[in-house]
Amino acid sequence: MMVNTLFLPELREMLATGAEEELREFCTALHPARTAEFMEGLTREEQWKVLQYAEPPLRAEIFSYFPHDRQIEMLLHENEKQVAELITHIPADDAVDLLSELPERRVEQLLALVPAPDRRDIRRLQTFPEGTAGSIMTTEAACLDERLTVRQALEKLSRQAERLETIYYIYVVDDTNHLRGVLSTRMLVSSIGKPERTIAELMDTDIVTVDAYDDQEKVAQIVAKYDLLAIPVVDEQRHMLGIITHDDVMDVVREEATEDVQRIAAVDPLEDSYIRTSILTLARKRGMWLGILFFAGLITAFALRGYESEFESYAWLVWFIPLIIGSGGNSGAQTSTLIIAAMAAGEVDSKQWWRIIVREIATGGLLGLFLASLALTPALLLAPSAWAATVVPLTILFVVLCGTFSGSILPLLFRRLGWDPALMSNPFVAGIMDITGIVVYVTIARAMLG
Amino acid sequence: MMVNTLFLPELREMLATGAEEELREFCTALHPARTAEFMEGLTREEQWKVLQYAEPPLRAEIFSYFPHDRQIEMLLHENEKQVAELITHIPADDAVDLLSELPERRVEQLLALVPAPDRRDIRRLQTFPEGTAGSIMTTEAACLDERLTVRQALEKLSRQAERLETIYYIYVVDDTNHLRGVLSTRMLVSSIGKPERTIAELMDTDIVTVDAYDDQEKVAQIVAKYDLLAIPVVDEQRHMLGIITHDDVMDVVREEATEDVQRIAAVDPLEDSYIRTSILTLARKRGMWLGILFFAGLITAFALRGYESEFESYAWLVWFIPLIIGSGGNSGAQTSTLIIAAMAAGEVDSKQWWRIIVREIATGGLLGLFLASLALTPALLLAPSAWAATVVPLTILFVVLCGTFSGSILPLLFRRLGWDPALMSNPFVAGIMDITGIVVYVTIARAMLG
Numbered sequence: 001m002m003v004n005t006l007f008l009p010e011l012r013e014m015l016a017t018g019a020e021e022e023l024r025e026f027c028t029a030l031h032p033a034r035t036a037e038f039m040e041g042l043t044r045e046e047q048w049k050v051l052q053y054a055e056p057p058l059r060a061e062i063f064s065y066f067p068h069d070r071q072i073e074m075l076l077h078e079n080e081k082q083v084a085e086l087i088t089h090i091p092a093d094d095a096v097d098l099l100s101e102l103p104e105r106r107v108e109q110l111l112a113l114v115p116a117p118d119r120r121d122i123r124r125l126q127t128f129p130e131g132t133a134g135s136i137m138t139t140e141a142a143c144l145d146e147r148l149t150v151r152q153a154l155e156k157l158s159r160q161a162e163r164l165e166t167i168y169y170i171y172v173v174d175d176t177n178h179l180r181g182v183l184s185t186r187m188l189v190s191s192i193g194k195p196e197r198t199i200a201e202l203m204d205t206d207i208v209t210v211d212a213y214d215d216q217e218k219v220a221q222i223v224a225k226y227d228l229l230a231i232p233v234v235d236e237q238r239h240m241l242g243i244i245t246h247d248d249v250m251d252v253v254r255e256e257a258t259e260d261v262q263r264i265a266a267v268d269p270l271e272d273s274y275i276r277t278s279i280l281t282l283a284r285k286r287g288m289w290l291g292i293l294f295f296a297g298l299i300t301a302f303a304l305r306g307y308e309s310e311f312e313s314y315a316w317l318v319w320f321i322p323l324i325i326g327s328g329g330n331s332g333a334q335t336s337t338l339i340i341a342a343m344a345a346g347e348v349d350s351k352q353w354w355r356i357i358v359r360e361i362a363t364g365g366l367l368g369l370f371l372a373s374l375a376l377t378p379a380l381l382l383a384p385s386a387w388a389a390t391v392v393p394l395t396i397l398f399v400v401l402c403g404t405f406s407g408s409i410l411p412l413l414f415r416r417l418g419w420d421p422a423l424m425s426n427p428f429v430a431g432i433m434d435i436t437g438i439v440v441y442v443t444i445a446r447a448m449l450g
Numbered sequence: 451m452m453v454n455t456l457f458l459p460e461l462r463e464m465l466a467t468g469a470e471e472e473l474r475e476f477c478t479a480l481h482p483a484r485t486a487e488f489m490e491g492l493t494r495e496e497q498w499k500v501l502q503y504a505e506p507p508l509r510a511e512i513f514s515y516f517p518h519d520r521q522i523e524m525l526l527h528e529n530e531k532q533v534a535e536l537i538t539h540i541p542a543d544d545a546v547d548l549l550s551e552l553p554e555r556r557v558e559q560l561l562a563l564v565p566a567p568d569r570r571d572i573r574r575l576q577t578f579p580e581g582t583a584g585s586i587m588t589t590e591a592a593c594l595d596e597r598l599t600v601r602q603a604l605e606k607l608s609r610q611a612e613r614l615e616t617i618y619y620i621y622v623v624d625d626t627n628h629l630r631g632v633l634s635t636r637m638l639v640s641s642i643g644k645p646e647r648t649i650a651e652l653m654d655t656d657i658v659t660v661d662a663y664d665d666q667e668k669v670a671q672i673v674a675k676y677d678l679l680a681i682p683v684v685d686e687q688r689h690m691l692g693i694i695t696h697d698d699v700m701d702v703v704r705e706e707a708t709e710d711v712q713r714i715a716a717v718d719p720l721e722d723s724y725i726r727t728s729i730l731t732l733a734r735k736r737g738m739w740l741g742i743l744f745f746a747g748l749i750t751a752f753a754l755r756g757y758e759s760e761f762e763s764y765a766w767l768v769w770f771i772p773l774i775i776g777s778g779g780n781s782g783a784q785t786s787t788l789i790i791a792a793m794a795a796g797e798v799d800s801k802q803w804w805r806i807i808v809r810e811i812a813t814g815g816l817l818g819l820f821l822a823s824l825a826l827t828p829a830l831l832l833a834p835s836a837w838a839a840t841v842v843p844l845t846i847l848f849v850v851l852c853g854t855f856s857g858s859i860l861p862l863l864f865r866r867l868g869w870d871p872a873l874m875s876n877p878f879v880a881g882i883m884d885i886t887g888i889v890v891y892v893t894i895a896r897a898m899l900g
Contacts, residue, residue, distance in 0.1 A: 265787030
């Protein structure tokens with residue numbers, strides 16, 4: 001990442017001379033993301049000093065755009081009281097994520113200085129397991145009573161607005177915090193002309209909600225389906241617990257996409273970013289699958305030994321082994337990846353298995369014929385006779401067909417069994433095609449060459 | 451997908467008896483997405499009839515939740531005047547997408563019936579190439595004059611609110627439509643207490659914008675970076691052209707993730723969903739890359755022929771070929787996929803190449819030692835002597851190291867050359883490792899066995 005050095009000398013000058021007015025101006029003039037960018041070249045201590053010139057809510061917002069490692073360092077090493085004040089202004093879900101990376105002692109120190117209501121929010125969020133709706137929700141939602149009029153609601157909302165992460169939906173709750181309805185700010189604003197109508201008249205009672213223990217991937221799918229800006233999280237009794245906002249959903253979508261890609265390449269999904277994962281963890285998450293694939297590979301070694309006599313009589317057959325098993329593996333990996341991606345996007349489901357398999361066999365036939373035609377000339381060049389040479393294109397045609405067939409049937413089967421179809425990784429398909437390819441090759445060679 | 455049949459008999463009954471009141475109630479009672487779901491089992495004609503009982507804006511919203519194919523059928527076959535009315539209520543960007551799939555003649559017929567301002571919007575959006583910001587923007591944004599007071603702005607916004615896709619940012623433009631500032635509805639609502647302040651005093655002039663010709667992937671990155679709900683699209687003179695909303699950005703993120711996955715499996719990205727892509731197109735988009743990989747595979751055939759004498763003297767070496775090249779290919783594919791995904795997520799860039807390569811060589815060393823230790827026993831079983839057997843684990847160690855090294859250096863190189871690193875597909879890495887693996891194997895065997 002490029003470090004933005006444009007403002008650095010001026011910022012340092014301002015800090016040195018204690019130019020309060022100018023530092024305040026710097027904090028408020030730009031979008032908080034840009035403010036954070038301009039502070040990139042400063043040391044942690046300097047950044048922290050500059051931050052203190054921003055009002056606490058803005059301070060928390062600028063802080064949210066710092067790199068994750070820097071955020072952790074600040075929470076660890078800066079003044080306890082200032083850090084605690086910052087934490088009260090960070091959305092509770094983000095605060096929980098950050099605190100989870102600090103040592104237990106520091107967390108207790110800091111939380112002791114956080115006002116009780118915020119501390120309660122943080123404690124409650126900490127109880128939801130990672131990957132659930134509860135763990136990514138924020139407890140700060142705009143909640144109003146249904147008996148309010150449009151005028152009263154607007155006034156109340158106007159007092160809450162600055163403190164809340166999002167005010168684009170207003171949730172209507174009764175006295176015991178049961179969710180009764182939802183109202184968009186758009187609806188409220190467009191009712192300004194009828195200030196005496198009540199929220200109860202305007203609100204929508206058909207509310208899309210998620211349970212606090214629902215999987216975050218399910219949450220993302222629902223939000224995408226209904227094109228929501230935020231979704232309320234409730235417990236079993238429909239008590240309003242919090243909301244999940246569109247930006248957290250976007251993070252989930254990105255995270256799940258990355259995990260799928262990693263699974264497809266036979267890497268156990270990393271919990272952290274690639275660059276922050278230790279080499280030992282990387283080796284473990286990869287070695288696990290490489291080990292499994294290795295034993296699949298061993299079968300080929302024993303199969304080839306079993307076919308020793310065939311390869312001794314026709315030594316030239318050996319030359320085409322990598323080409324043949326590669327063609328099968330590649331076409332199979334294409335198929336399984338296409339199907340895994342289509343299932344993840346919700347475009348196909350396992351009930352369409354028949355249609356998928358027919359499509360893949362047809363595609364495999366076309367691809368097999370194409371690769372077989374490419375293989376004919378080199379086979380004629382390397383094989384002892386034209387008749388013998390045809391073994392190679394014929395094998396490639398069959399192996400590509402087997403590749404697309406198993407590449408399509410296995411993710412479908414995995415889904416049916418309730419497993420993640422992305423476990424049907426490219427290397428796994430390739431491993432299956434290694435064995436299949438060799439068996440098909442020798443069978444055809446035997447039949448044709450005797 | 452499950453067809454929801456709960457309401458079907460009632461709906462058909464209502465249509466048969468012309469129960470206007472009840473059909474209106476059905477259209478308004480639920481979230482439009484659910485209304486569309488409950489209509490799934492109806493025929494196209496029945497669905498269209500039910501839709502006519504909803505007010506046009508709601509009608510367009512319910513329509514937006516129908517499956518894509520059904521939408522196209524309706525635009526093709528239903529009454530022209532009704533279809534044209536529907537089109538005026540669909541956001542212009544979605545209308546352009548739908549119209550692009552109709553025959554030219556039908557488009558002209560329909561657009562002739564659409565009011566001139568909406569038609570102009572559609573015509574203008576049609577000029578932006580697919581994949582650009584312009585092609586996914588909507589022209590319906592809340593635009594206000596900076597001279598308005600808070601009170602006036604709220605009133606004006608309340609009249610616009612129902613018609614607009616989103617009102618969560620208010621864009622401030624001058625008389626010639628130059629973008630001057632932006633104001634969140636949250637800010638406006640929280641200023642209700644000071645109704646005489648002007649928009650000019652409240653608005654933010656540091657606006658994050660995108661150019662209409664910017665790539666949609668860039669738009670998605672900016673929106674994610676600044677956590678925006680919508681981003682304004684401007685031309686070179688900073689004229690306000692439209693906005694891109696968070697749900698369109700979510701679609702872009704999903705689309706780009708799917709494309710990356712397809713590229714990683716050596717499939718040229720599909721323009722349409724997997725299930726809607728014709729078999730011929732599928733075969734073409736896959737055959738292209740399979741053909742290229744095939745020629746890489748051919749090199750292995752000629753290499754193996756070149757090593758004929760080695761494999762004749764030590765026939766057992768042949769048995770381990772698939773295992774060895776598979777281990778190299780798998781570990782290389784893991785590395786390249788991890789790096790491609792990390793680059794796509796913006797976690798690493800090619801300036802960190804040195805750190806990445808060092809990490810991968812270290813990881814490769816660990817993985818290589820692990821697989822080599824697994825290979826020792828089978829090699830001892832199959833090789834004629836203990837000394838000869840050590841060729842196999844030694845080769846695996848080196849091949850895995852080569853795999854992680856080339857898996858890391860190639861995506862970095864691709865990025866440096868300005869290519870898409872996802873072109874460094876798993877099959878491509880596997881192809882490179884096929885050749886490398888064989889060369890390393892024979893070199894080590896020669897050195898050790900003479």
